[in-house]
Amino acid sequence: MSSEARGDYLIGLMTGTSVDGIDAVLTRIGDGHFSLQATLNQPLPDPLQDAVLALCQPGDNEIDRAGAVSRQLSLCYAQACQTLLEQTGLKPQQIRAIGCHGQTVRHRPGENGFSLQLGCPDTLAVETGITVVSNFRNKDMALGGQGAPLVPPFHQQLFARPGQRRAIANIGGMANVTLLDGNTLLGGFDTGPGNVLMDLWIRQHRQQPFDRNGDWAAGGEPDPRLLAQLLDDPYFRLPPPKSTGRELFHADWLKPHLPGHSEPQQVQATLAELTARSISDALADFAPQQLLVCGGGAHNHHLLARLQHHLEIPVISTESEGLHPDWVEAAAFAWLAWARLEGQCGNAPVVTGASRETILGQVTLP
Template identity: 70%
Template sequence: MPSKTELPLFIGLMTGTSVDGIDAVLASIGDDHFSLLGTLSQPIPAPLRDDILALCQPGSNEIDRAGRVNLQLAGHYANTCQTLLTQAGITPDQVRAIGCHGQTIRHRPQPPGFSVQLGCPDSLAVATGIPVVSNFRNKDMALGGQGAPLVPPFHRQLFARPDQRIAVVNIGGMANVTLLDTGQLTGGFDTGPGNVLMDSWIQQHYQQAYDRNGDWAASAQPDSTLLTTLLDDPYFHQPPPKSTGRERFSRDWLNAQLANHSLPDDVIQATLAELTAHSIRDALNNFQPDHVLICGGGAHNRHLLERLQALLNTPVTSTAEHGLHPDWVEAAAFAWLAWARMEGKAGNAPVVTGASREAVLGQITLP
């Protein structure tokens, strides 16, 4: 690992559609270099998580509620950064910038598209004394793109191989794929729900945050008729570029799909796991990867990984076996995107998002 003075240091912050915590990384980054110097995950307090989830659907008094969450999130982001730096023995003046994705509460990719993330960058910059790069998605959308996914260029830097076709599958609340063909980034898009529906269903019935190891899903057989109903949603048949979120695949969406099905709760959970596995398999059918790398929270769902392995008939392994633990890939990507912004380098990939051109992404907020 290089000394801390050789390359600039960046912090990456990520809170995803699972709304299960704040992931933070400290990294040294250069044109052909990326290494982690520290990592930290902090829980989001339950009342704040409830407020965030409520804002993900239309409701009353949204602007005031969003304003409060915006400031509260910034405070938690700042505390996370300060703890991360303390643990790493690094002072704020040694960090060039924080790449803060923020918490998405709306993502509307269809033109005229927009994406809204909360987590006040001004408050974060003032509290930490470090420049903040934020609002990564809307420049790509202004150029006609989806504004998502944004992590494929980072995946290319870390995981591309000149002699292999590699698919990187991030399974967070939503799932997305990055297609790397013999070293080149050739595509990427959201495949649909990752953990979001499975998490919601087990929270509703057992008050658990997630299905640990996929044990509940593995305890029953999926229902093929329900699976067909779920996969009939037009999103799964829409060609890329495409992206999605809780706005579409919500508990209300699931309840509407279940209206004509009377099934045990465990069978529904098993079928939701199949929905994630089948939608990922279908997304990769034309690409035919030599190897599939998994990152995100879904990398810990043993049952889901087993189902993917069975459906894909190709090696399925964690990104940990290729240099970066699956829990830190997305936060690391936003550290890298902050580096790209500060260096004036393009952060998007038109072949992924559909934007009319490459662009430098993100806005800089000084302390």
């Protein structure tokens, strides 16, 4: 896909499993053309972040709490869009659509599965005066798919290269991989936890939101017994298609495995090794020649070094291919919104397991 500045303006919005803020991008997209015009990361207010995280696990009064959070999130999304427009001098009527993924609080693949993202598209459309495309996952699930990951077709558009066998690892709160053999998309799936457990542990023990560069983990040695116990979770042995989230990998999943005398830095090193091993083990059969990394994990130097150690191939950032790792996922939802408006299918059955290709997303007019 060409990076020339041609096509329609679209905004992509993403708040991921880490719940650390809104990633907003302004893109231009047309047939065969994609370019990134402006970017913004807007932190979520602490009370809103806490409210979202509380909703990621079952609790009391969920419907009322979710309704209120949904509206609050959309006001924050609208503010991010308005800031992007102010940065670029564009008017709302110049933007074809906003692709808003929303904030996932439940993802339940399987028979009668569903995926729930908070964020009110009506509020966002009214506040911005721009058409909104949202609810990207459930059509795929209605067709028997996992509804995730949805980014592999976008990865294919941007990163596929003739004659190159590549994997793309998107390491956010959870980690997912895309498998590209030349221009062909062979598959993609969630490998398991990305940053979510590492972030949780360092927040608990050092009051830091994340392990910058992986320095804390790098200063410790993984506990082989603990690592083996964690890798023994049945999810890691499931064949694709598969997807997961905080519903499985959270504090209560980790706690039973921890001996009472656990040294915090050793646990952090083990959690980093868990992410590296689960990704590299998942890629073993595909045997890529190169791994491109995007998402927050692309900044974790220790994690990248461990991936390179296990895979024995070059592990590099998507920035080397022209798209900074922080913006790939938000850009993907701008592209999925464009595909929806163009009447193009957005899912990949080879990834999700859906019975057929389909157009994804629901359109909300301002």
